[in-house]
Structures are given as structure tokens and as C-alpha cells.
Amino acid sequence: MKVARFSKVGFILAAAGSAVGLGNIWKFPYMTGENGGGAFVLIYLLTITFIGVSLFLAEVLIGQISRKDAVSAFETLSPIKNNIWKYAGYMVFTGVLVLSFYTVVVGWIFKYIYISIFSLPTDIKLAGDAFNGMVGNEIGIQLFTFTIAFALIIWIVSKGVIKGIEKVNLVLMPALIFILVLLFFYAISLDGFGQAVSFLFVPDWSKVTSNSILAAVGQAFFTLSLGVGTIITYAVSLPKDTNLVKSSIIVAAMDTAIALFAGLIIFTFIFHFNAAPTQGAGLVFISLPPLFSQMGIMGNVIGFLFFVALAFAGITSAVSMIEPSILYLTNRHKMSRKKALSILGTAIYILGTLALLSNTKEFSEVLKFSGKGFFNILDFLSSSILMPLAGIMIAIFVGYFIQKERIYATLSPYLNDRVFNLWYFTIKYIIPIAVSAVMINKIFF
Ligand code: PFF
Numbered sequence: 001m002k003v004a005r006f007s008k009v010g011f012i013l014a015a016a017g018s019a020v021g022l023g024n025i026w027k028f029p030y031m032t033g034e035n036g037g038g039a040f041v042l043i044y045l046l047t048i049t050f051i052g053v054s055l056f057l058a059e060v061l062i063g064q065i066s067r068k069d070a071v072s073a074f075e076t077l078s079p080i081k082n083n084i085w086k087y088a089g090y091m092v093f094t095g096v097l098v099l100s101f102y103t104v105v106v107g108w109i110f111k112y113i114y115i116s117i118f119s120l121p122t123d124i125k126l127a128g129d130a131f132n133g134m135v136g137n138e139i140g141i142q143l144f145t146f147t148i149a150f151a152l153i154i155w156i157v158s159k160g161v162i163k164g165i166e167k168v169n170l171v172l173m174p175a176l177i178f179i180l181v182l183l184f185f186y187a188i189s190l191d192g193f194g195q196a197v198s199f200l201f202v203p204d205w206s207k208v209t210s211n212s213i214l215a216a217v218g219q220a221f222f223t224l225s226l227g228v229g230t231i232i233t234y235a236v237s238l239p240k241d242t243n244l245v246k247s248s249i250i251v252a253a254m255d256t257a258i259a260l261f262a263g264l265i266i267f268t269f270i271f272h273f274n275a276a277p278t279q280g281a282g283l284v285f286i287s288l289p290p291l292f293s294q295m296g297i298m299g300n301v302i303g304f305l306f307f308v309a310l311a312f313a314g315i316t317s318a319v320s321m322i323e324p325s326i327l328y329l330t331n332r333h334k335m336s337r338k339k340a341l342s343i344l345g346t347a348i349y350i351l352g353t354l355a356l357l358s359n360t361k362e363f364s365e366v367l368k369f370s371g372k373g374f375f376n377i378l379d380f381l382s383s384s385i386l387m388p389l390a391g392i393m394i395a396i397f398v399g400y401f402i403q404k405e406r407i408y409a410t411l412s413p414y415l416n417d418r419v420f421n422l423w424y425f426t427i428k429y430i431i432p433i434a435v436s437a438v439m440i441n442k443i444f445f
Pocket of ligand 1: 222223230318
């Protein structure tokens with residue numbers, strides 16, 4: 001199989017482009033708000049540190065030593081002949097589920113690019129009405145922005161990974177970070193900042209339930225793009241002598257820092273406006289626009305730049321969700337990239353449309369299953385079930401099925417023996433046990 005190679009920074013940029021996205025700025029704050037704040041954040045941070053980084057490295061390892069699509073990677077690295085491990089590789093299709101609802105949110109952001117220029121709501125009540133009105137009632141506009149987002153993502157993917165992603169990332173990631181830093185300094189000067197800090201960092205254990213623990217673990221998987229084969233697929237293009245460990249840590253640290261920044265900013269504004277943290281999926285769209293509006297014309301500019309940068313952060317993540325299944329289809333089924341993309345694109349467009357409609361008043365009843373709307377089902381199924389399950393499989397595969405000597409040979413240039421053993425122990429025991437425990441806990445309690 002021929003694959004183009006990333007440059008060394010290219011891999012970090014692409015992996016960071018995948019990790020940093022709406023998960024950090026849209027989903028992390030609203031999940032934190034819905035799950036009571038500090039305790040959720042703590043579980044999230046613990047999961048990233050003790051599980052996420054190790055799994056990230058495990059995925060990099062699988063991609064790096066197999067240099068194959070995820071399905072073939074599991075198949076060829078497994079010592080068992082005719083084995084069932086290839087089925088673990090089907091995790092690539094989780095990316096299709098994620099992309100379906102993710103594209104709807106990119107569509108919302110497109111609408112907010114327009115809003116930030118022409119009609120910023122002046123207070124938080126109006127902002128709430130505007131967001132909820134859009135999601136609940138404006139089917140035509142949402143379908144329009146969703147379709148544009150979809151077309152853009154498919155177009156970028158059809159261009160191929162390297163060229164598409166590296167260039168866009170090089171400009172937009174720093175732009176996003178710059179705007180966040182700007183907003184952060186503004187937030188520090190407001191009263192709500194202290195409240196935001198305690199909301200995010202002082203755990204209230206009474207808010208912890210089996211649901212919120214699973215949600216925090218799922219969010220950690222989601223934010224690092226784990227359990228979809230994305231990191232495996234990107235690591236296929238990694239130059240041989242890249243420091244795998246350092247790259248994994250850089251990406252995870254950057255991703256976490258951005259989520260925490262976003263959380264601090266958004267909750268400062270929420271408390272500044274005396275609004276409730278439990279605004280759900282609208283949180284970022286409700287908390288920021290009134291603030292931009294208060295800044296006058298500068299607010300229009302900053303708001304515009306913020307939503308543009310956010311859209312692109314979303315798009316670079318979106319591209320990374322579909323690449324694993326494209327590589328699988330083109331590699332294993334000898335499909336052309338175009339054909340693979342048409343099949344996957346059709347599925348995404350249909351599922352995405354249903355997700356979009358499930359939030360609207362008109363269709364919410366029809367598209368509800370056991371009390372949950374289809375949009376939320378796609379999200380829950382992928383982040384809280386499929387990604388953690390895939391994480392367990394990856395850990396078991398690396399821990400028990402790939403020869404330890406081979407792993408050691410690949411990683412030892414970048415880790416000392418103590419750290420290697422710690423990582424290996426985490427992969428073999430901690431991850432399978434801890435993640436299963438969280439999932440089982442949710443089923444029974
Ligand atoms: N990590 C992305 C984010 O935080 O927005 C979302 C994501 C990307 C999930 C790629 C899954 C994936 F395969």
C-alpha cells in the first residue's frame with residue numbers, strides 16, 4: 001500500500017487538527033455544564049492523563065508498525081490466523097456516525113458566522129431564544145448550512161489528507177488559539193471568572209452519577225479522537241524516526257489546554273450574565289454572542305473570526321473522522337477514493353439530516369427512541385459506547401496480542417524502561433478494567 005508521508009510537524013498538526021475541534025469548544029463546556037462542573041472535569045482530566053494518552057500512543061503504535069488501514073492492521077499484527085481481530089478494525093465506521101451529527105453543528109457555526117456580522121443578540125435571553133429557535137424551528141436554514149458544511153467537508157476529503165489538512169491547519173489553529181487567549185484575558189477581568197474557576201475545578205461529588213462518569217470518560221475519548229481508527233490511520237503516514245511519545249503528549253496537552261480555556265471563557269460569560277450552566281448543546285452559541293455584541297463593532301470582528309476559526313477546527317476534525325473508513329475501503333476493497341467517498345457521504349448525509357430533524361419541534365417525536373432524540377443517540381452511541389469499547393479492544397490487542405519485544409523495539413528509543421513498563425501495565429490492566437468498570441457501572445446503576 002502506498003501512502004504519502006507527513007513531515008514530523010505535519011503529523012502533530014494533523015493529529016492536533018483531529019483532536020482539537022468542536023469537542024473542545026462546543027461539547028466539553030456544555031457537557032461540563034450539564035454534569036455539574038468540577039467532578040466531571042476531574043474525571044475527564046484523570047481519564048485523559050491515565051487512559052487517553054496511553055491509548056493514543058497505542059493507536060500511534062498500531063498505525064506505525066502496521067502501516068495499514070485499521071482493519072488490515074488488526075488482522076496482520078495479530079498472531080492468530082483467520083482471526084476475528086479484524087472486526088475490531090470496523091471501529092472505523094464510528095467516524096461516520098460521529099460525522100453525521102458533527103456536520104449539523106458545523107452548519108450551526110456557519111449560521112453564527114453570519115449572525116456575528118449582521119445580528120448579534122444583545123442579551124443572553126435573546127441569544128437563547130435565537131439558538132433554540134434555530135434548532136427547534138428553522139428546518140430550511142439548518143438544512144442549507146448543513147448541506148454547505150457537508151459539501152465542504154467532502155470536497156476537502158476528496159483532495160486527500162496531507163495537502164488539505166496541513167495547510168489549513170497551519171493558519172487556523174494558531175488563529176483559534178489567539179482568539180481564545182484574547183477572550184481569556186477579557187474573561188479574567190470579569191466578575192464571573194472566579195465563579196467559573198470554582199465551577200470547573202472544585203468537584204461537587206454529589207453531582208456524580210454513573211451517567212456523568214461515563215459521559216466524562218466518553219468525552220475524553222471523543223476529544224482525543226480515540227477509538228475510531230483516526231490516530232491509527234494518521235500514524236500510517238508518520239515518518240519512521242518521529243518521537244511517538246512526545247508527539248502523543250503534545251497533542252493531548254494542547255487539546256486539554258484548549259478545552260479548559262474554552263470552559264473558563266464560556267462559564268465566565270455564563271456567570272457574568274447570571275445564566276444557568278445547563279444550557280445544553282447551545283451553551284457556546286448562547287454565551288458568546290451577547291458578549292460580542294457588547295463589544296461594539298470589534299465584537300462583530302472578533303465574533304466573526306471566532307466562528308470562522310471554530311468552523312475550521314471542526315472541519316479538520318471532520319476530515320479525520322472519515323479518513324479511516326476511506327483508507328479501509330480503498331485499501332481493502334480496492335474502491336476508488338471517489339466511490340468510497342460517495343458511499344460514506346450518502347450515509348452521512350442521510351443520518352445527519354435525521355439528526356438535524358430530530359432536534360426540531362416538528363419531527364422530534366418521530367425521531368425519538370426510548371426518550372432520546374436521534375441527534376443525541378448518535379452522540380451517545382459513538383462517544384459513550386463505541387469509542388470506549390474500541391478503546392478496550394485496542395488496549396487488549398496491544399497488551400496481549402502484539403509481541404512485547406516488537407512494541408518495545410518501537411517505543412524504547414523514546415521512553416525509559418520505567419515509563420515503558422508503566423505504560424504497558426496501563427494498557428494491559430488499567431484500561432480494560434477501568435473502562436469496562438465504568439460501562440458496567442452505567443448499565444447497573
Ligand atoms: N476530537 C474531535 C473533537 O474534539 O472535536 C472529534 C473527533 C474527531 C471524534 C475524530 C472522533 C474522531 F475520529
